Amino acid sequence: MKKAEIIVDRHFLIGDVDKRIFGSFIEHLGRAVYEGIYQPGSPFADTDGMRTDVLELVRELQVPVVRYPGGNFVSGYHWEDGVGPKDLRPARPDPAWQVIETNAFGLNEFVTWAQKADTEVMMAVNLGTRGPEDAKNLLEYCNFESGTYYSDLRKKHGYEKPHHIKLWCLGNEMDGPWQIGHKTAVEYGRTAEETGRMMKMLDPSIETVACGSSNLEMPTFGSWEETVLDLCYDQVDYLSLHQYYGNANGDTADFLASSVGMDQFISSVISICDCVKAKKRTNKQINLSFDEWNVWYHSNDADAKLPKWSKAPHQLEDIYNFEDALLVGSMLITLLRHADRVKIACLAQLVNVIAPIMTSDTGAWRQTIFYPFFYTSRYGRGTVMNTIVKAPVYESRTYGDASYLDSVLIWNQENDELTLFAVNKSLEEDLEISCDLRQFTEYRIVDHKILTHENLKAVNTEDHPLEVTPVSGQNAALDSGKLTALFPKHSWQMIRMCKK
Incomplete structure (x- = not known):
């Protein structure tokens, strides 16, 4: 049996968790909205x-914040199409996904939905076919009280009070040749600078997110971030990261090592941000918005066969299996381990489209990835402890050495809680772990959840929604400040400890 040690100290902390790290994403894509x-x-x-x-x-x-309305969709979107009387709203072809957008649902409906969902709006502006002036108009519509053209138009549409949207994405994946109106780094950097400047002149309280590279594999990665930040540093607060992972070749060990790649990606972007900060001799720090992340590959073949120009097709509807949930658990751990700089993150997406929640005409159910997100969002709030993991490693095909154990400890001082999240990536062996918690001798274990399944490809469906669900663990103990536990092979774990 493999053994691992987790080392923490209450005086060595990474940083406080910004609750927006548990954000998500709704795009006008497939059946996410309709x-x-x-x-x-x-x-x-x-x-x-x-x-x-x-x-x-x-x-x-x-979910504390939801990004809207895209995504690729936003780069050709006229927000005015989705406000006002529904019988006057035009249907439009959406070139990004080659479907028909009816505009029956738009900005105001989304704000209403967000209020019902107890979440905030992270609004994206179109910098593909449009620019700073339209972004300014949209901000005026959303945030001005009254007495101007667009604020009074909002009131005319039945929304007396401003929406007070505080978080704004300046475009989406503008480096990608698939993006409508995609730009060079210089073109986008100047546009982002001008857009951010005009928007903050109108409402200085907002925060803005500049587009980083669409993914780590882009040939311009690194140089794109540096050039864009060099041009718009003073007008933006965050830089975005996007990355999806898949297991199309069936190499599960390599797939589960993807969190290593995610960790390296985040570290690289932090380095670039700090390089530009040093060049500019400024005290301002750019933090990160990892506003698209997930597993995405199951639906690729089905999507290639979809007819063009339909309405709300079954598009990007990945059916997630158990091994996907393991990686999502590890990716959440990775985000938390960078809580000092990753302040916003959006699981892409929320419903039906590469999502933890699926619907049909007869109900809604939780996919496998729902569970690690659910528990981490609920109990991963507080301060991230500098969590050192000493565990055996294996050689992954893509990422080199990968630890069999991913883990992080969260200390919620307000609630006197410690929460351990962990993933045992070994496909063959259980893992015996130990952690010295003598600085927390008054704590006891109050909850231990395990997500595991003998079949790595097991899925939850509407007919069998509980095939992959967490169970209570019985093999963890906290005795005289020494935490010991047995983590089954290929399993996700949460151990919660509270003061006696």
Whole structure:
């Protein structure tokens, strides 16, 4: 049996968790909006057409912020199409996903949904086919009280009070050749600078997110970040990261090592941000918004066969299995381990489209990845301890050495709680762990959850929604400040400890 040691000290801390690290994403894509969060006529719909079963599951996840309306979609979007009387809203072709957007659901409906879901809006502006002036107009519509053209237009549309949206994405993946209106780093950096400047002149209280590279594999990665920040540093607060992982070749050990790649990606972007900071001789620090992350590959073949120009097709509907949940658990641990700089993160996406929640006309259910997100969002709030893991490693095909154990400890001093999150990546052996917690001798274990399954490809479906669900663990002990536990092979764990 393999053994591992977890080392922490109450005086060595990474930083406080910004709750927005547990954000998510709703794009006008597939059935995320239509038949996802919004389905008038459904037996689950409320008087506004919002699906109450979905709202209940979103509230379970305690998602603090949701990015909207894209994604690739936003780079060709006219927000004016989605406000005002619905019978006057135009249907438009969406070139990004080659579907028809009816605009039956738009900005104001999303704000209403966000209020029902107990979440905030992270709004993206179109810097593909549009620019600073339109972004300024949208901000005026959302945040001005009254007495101007766009604020009064909002009031005319039935929304008397401003939306007070404080977090704004300046475009989406503008380095990508697939993006409508994609730009060079210089073109985008100047546009982001001008957009951010105009928006903050209108509302100095907002925060802005500049586009980083679309993914780590982009040939311009690194140089894109440096150039963009060099041009817009003073007008932005965060730099975005996007990355998805998959297991199309069936190499599970390599797939589970993807958290190593994610960790290196974050560290690299932090280094670039700090390099530009040093060059500019400024005290301002740029933090990170990892506003698209998830597993995505299951639906690729099905999506290639979809007919073009349909409405709300079954698009990007990955059916997640147990091994996907393991990696999502590890990715959440990775985000927490960088809580000093990663302040925002968005699981992409929230409903139906590469999502933890799925719907049909007869109900909604939790996919396998729902569970690590649920527990980490609920109990991963507090201060991240500098968690040193001494564990055996294995050689992964893509990422080199990968530890069999991913782990992080969160100390919620306000609630006198310690929470350990961990993933045993070994496909063959249980892992015996120990952790010296003599600085927390008054604590006791109050909850131990394990997510595991003999079949790595097991999935949850509407007919069998509980195939992969957490169970209570019985093999952890905290005695005289010494935590010991046995983590089964290929398993995700949460151990909560509170003062006696």
